Amino acid sequence: MIENDALVQLLAADGTRVAHPDYALELTGPELAGLYRDMVLVRRVDTEAIALQRQGELGLWTSLLGQEAAQIGAGRALRPHDMVFPSYREHGVAWCRGVDPVTLLEMWRGSGQGGWDAHQHNFATYTIVIGAQALHAVGYAMGVVRDGTAGTGDPGRDTAVLVFFGDGAMSQGDTNEAFAWAAAQHLPVVFFCQNNQWAISAPVSVQARVPLARRAEGFGFPGVRVDGNDVLASLAVTRSALEHARAGGGPMFIEAFTYRMNPHTTSDDSRRYRHDAELESWRQRDPIARLRRHLERETDVGAAFFADVEDEAQKLAVRVREGGRSLATVGAGAVFEHVFERPPADLVRQRDAFVDFVARGID
Template sequence: MESTAARTPRRSAGTKAGTTGTKRTTSTTKKATGARKTTEPALVQLLTPEGKRVKNAEFDQYVAGITAEELRGLYRDMVLTRRFDAEATSLQRQGELGLWASLLGQEAAQIGSGRALRDDDYVFPTYREHGVAWCRGVDPTNLLGMFRGVNNGGWDPNGNNFHLYTIVIGSQTLHATGYAMGVAKDGADSAVIAYFGDGASSQGDVAEAFTFSAVYNAPVVFFCQNNQWAISEPTEKQSRVPLYQRAQGFGFPGVRVDGNDVLANLAVTKWALERARAGEGPTLVEAFTYRMGAHTTSDDPTRYRGDEERLAWEAKDPILRLRRYLEAADHADEGFFAELETESEALGRRVREAVRAMPDPDHFAIFENVYADGHALVDEERTQFAAYQASFADADGGK
C-alpha cells in the first residue's frame, strides 16, 4: 500500500510525542518508602475497540487521505496473516514443524508498522514478525521452512530489505543500529526499523543499541511490541516505568501506541520513520498489545495467566475493530468479507500443502558449518548421534 501522508517539518529530538489530545491522569500509590505519584501513560489511539474513529491532532496527518481501498488492504493483510499463523500452529501440533511462535493478537502492530515502511527501508525482525514479513513480500512458506529445519531462513534479506529472523533475544537491535549508522554515512534517504519484545527490553544489547543510536544520531526506529508477557514474566516485573519512557534517559523520544489499532500503528510508525529520514535520530515506539496465545508452541500460558485477562484483551481484537469501522463507514460489504474468507482458506491450503511437501531435515546438518576445518569434539558428537540414530533401526529389526 502506497503512503498517503505528506511530509511534515522536522521536529527536535526532544519533542514529546503522543501527548496531544490524550488525557493523562495522576494517581498516588503507597510504597514502603512513602507515597509517590505515578502518571498514567499517554496512549495514541485512532480507532477505539468498538471501531469508532477518534481524532489525534498530532498523528491524524499521517493517515490523512487514506482511502477505503487502502483500509480494506490493511484488513486483508491482518486476516491473511492470522490465517497462515493459525495454519502454522496446527502444523506444529501435527509434527510438521519443530516449533512455532504465534503472532495471534499482534496483527495490528505488525501490519500497521509494516505498511508504514518504504521499499528502501530495512527491517531487522525477531522470530515473530510474520506480519511484517508479509508486508515485505516474504512468502509464508519460507518462514515455515526455517521452523521445519530445512533452511536457515529461505529468503534473500537484500531482496526484500528484510533481515533473517533473529533467535538471540535483543541482538538484532545492535545489528539495526550498526546498519543505520552505515545508512547515515552513505547519505541515503532511508530508515531502519528494529522489532523486539518487552522481554528483550531487559537485555543489555538493547540498552547498548539505544546508546549508540542516540550518540551517532542513527536513522533507526525501535519498535517494541509489548505483549505483556516475556514468556511467563509480566511486564510489571521487568520495569518500574512504562517501556516507552526509557527512551528519555538515552536522549530520544518515545511514544506508546495502542498496539491493537492498525491505523494508530501506521501513523506513529510513519512519524518515527520521517524523523529518522530527516536526520533527527532514533525513536522508541511501544506498541501496547497482547499475545493471545502461547509464547511458542512449547509454552503453556495457562500456568501463569488467567482466562479473565485473555478475555479482556479479546474484546480489543485488532481485526474485529477494523471490521467494525469498515462496516460503519460503508467501506466494505459482505461480498468483500466473503471473498476474503475464500482467499484465506486458499492460503491455508497452500501453506499446508507446501510444508508437507518439504523434505525432512538432514539429521546431520547440525554438525556442518560449525568449524571451517573440523573439530575433534564435533566429530565425537557426530559419531555419538549416528549411533543413537542407528539404535532405532536396530530396535525395528533393521527396518
C-alpha cells in the same frame, strides 16, 4: 492495566475513528480494506503453522495472534528501501516485505538456514537470541549514515532502519547498548517494542516501573506509546517515526501496547501463569474485529469483500499446509553443517554420536 488515554489511538475498540492532534491519517476505503485483508491472511498463516507444528511437521512455532495490528501497521509504514530487523514473531512484517509464508516455515522445520534472502526483501532473517537484532540494526544504521543515505531530502534515497523486539528484550544488555549507540551517533533507526505483556511467563510489571516508552528519554531520544491493537495508530506512528529517522532526526522508540493471545511458543503452557479473565478482556480488543466494525459502519466495503477475503484465506491455508509438508526433511547431522570449513575432530565425534543416537531412537 495502563489506561487507553495514555496511548496514541485512532480507532477505538468499537471501531469508531478517533482524532489525534499529532498523528493525522487519511486512508481511502480500499486502503483500509487492504489492512484488513493483511491481518486476516496473516492470522490464517499463523493458525495453519500451529496446526502443522501439532502434526509434527514443524519443530516449533511462535504465534502472533493478537499482534496483527502492530505488525501490519508498522510493516505498511515502510518504504521498499528501508531495512527491517525482526526477532522471531514478526510474521506480519514478513508478509508486508513479500516473504512467502511457506518460506517462512523453513526455519521452524529445520529445512534451511533462515529461509529467505534478506537483501531481496530488505528484511533480515529471524533472530532467536533476545535483543541481539537491536545491535544488528544499529550497525546497519551506522552504515546508512556513512553511505550518506539519510537526511539528504531525497525520498528515493533516504533510508530508515526498523527493528522489532518484545518487552522481554528491554531487560537485555544488547538492547540497551543499541539505544546508547543510536543516541550517541544520532542514527536513523526506529526501535519498535511489541509490549505483549509477557516475556514468556514474566509479566512486564517485573521489568519496568514506568511505561517502556519512557525509557527512551534516559538515552536521549523520543519515545511514544501506541495502541498496538489499532492498526491505524500503528501505521501513523510508525510512518511518522520512520520519516523522522530518514530526515536525519535520529532514533525513536515505539512501544506498541498489545497482547500475546497464544502461548509464547507451541512448547509453552500459558495456562500456568495467565488467567482466563485476562485473556477474555483482550479478546474484546481484537484488532481484526475492531477494523471490521469500522469498515462495516464507515465505508462502502460490503459483504462481498469479506467473503472474498475469507475465500482467499482458505486458499492460502491450503497452500501453506501443502507447502509446509513438502519442505525438505533434513538429517540430524545438518545442524553441524556450515559452521566450520574443516570441522575439528572433537566436533566430528560429537556429530557422529548425535546422529547415531537419533537413528537409534530414544528408549
